[in-house]
Amino acid sequence: MGSEIDDITDRPARPSVGKAIFSGASGLFRCAVDFVYPPVCAGCGVMIGRHGALCPTCWQSVHFIERPFCDVLGIPFAFDHEAGEGGRLVSAKAIADPPRYDRLRAVAIHDGVARRLVHGLKYRDRTELAIMMAAWMQRSGAEHLVQCDGILPVPLHWTRFARRKFNQSAELTRHLAKLSGKPLLPSTLKRVKRTSRQVGLTAKGRQDNVRAAFAIVPGHESDVFGKRLVLVDDVHTTGATVSSAAAALKRAGAAEVTVLTFALAISGPI
Template identity: 65%
Template sequence: MIERPYCDVLGLPFAFDPGEGAVSPEAIADPPVFDRLRSVALHQGIARDLVHGLKYRDRTDLAPMMAEWMIRASDGAVAAADMIVPVPLHPFRLWRRKFNQAAELARIIAERAGRPYRPDALRRIKRTSRQVGLGLRAREDNVRGAFAVPECVRPTLAGKSIVLVDDVYTTGATVSAATRALKRAGARDVTVLTFARALSGPI
């Protein structure tokens, strides 16, 4: 489990306690487009097994437990959010996979926390290649322009605080592209919340 002390922006665990509000060199050198990132655990061991069980083996029974841990890891962001939004799949990918693991986690998080669940707030309009195995630049190119906010939804996002939910954070390319779409539509604050995260490099 990732516990404090960690970077206030990227949620990177520190080897020592640098004091309240400390920000990692990575966040200073290359500030993310989202406002903060929170994750339950590193993408290894049991956490990796849980993610793979949900994502590839249809173990939707794992989602409630994972969602509860994500609410705790959000550091109050879920409780303060105006809405919970999942990272969407392209319709073709959704048809092949049968369900969106990010949407399943986001739905339960919203339900347990009593926050609005808004899967309609973001659409994946570009059919992208799988991100697994791609480097950072290739991932960024792959998801550039992949997300859009429907025109009818834009007025409901203006000035709002959003928790954007995905299962794993790797390089940040996907959630950054999604955050850009949300902020262009007027979102004030975006917290990225994932179950697991990689420290560096592709998974």
């Protein structure tokens, strides 16, 4: 009898009938969804093999930011640079005008397909793009996401949030928190100043527009003090907004602030 019991317990467990039915139903549901909403390229709309991806043409046209780049501003160098003190590569721009944050990392240059993805998420309510974009951002900021104590978005003022109904930076942050397993801090930082839209303003105008625009929500000081944080935004242009947000975090005692964006606008010499 003992040997018969041992023989039975050594057999691999059979999948339950319910699980098999559920798996089959899920597969049929996915097929039905793909039939009604076939997967298309997120960049140009041509039909492709799966959702949340780019066609080969769009993929090849994205200007991904790879090393060598400035360790502070994240801007790529046009040619190889020799590492400076401590093995860091720092651009002349970062030396001349250090930002309020510790470093910035971005996925791609803000042009072409990358620009269309940013605009699709931000202005056309294509929140499904945030999943793909966040996965790319995780790769670009992997080293600092692993080391951080929390991830938080650049917040919208409540009046703008009420009109837009969602915050594109918060969407990216939510998916990044899931991918990285790091604490999501959606209510730690708030925008206390109702700023004008940054589009069309000069660099000085953008700085003036967002000066003292952010503050720590009362009761959330412990989220920031002594912590290494990753601040998430969709696109970095002049850096005025993230600099103001980073300044608020630093005043509250943040040990380190890494800015992680999907796209980086570059103008002028590097």
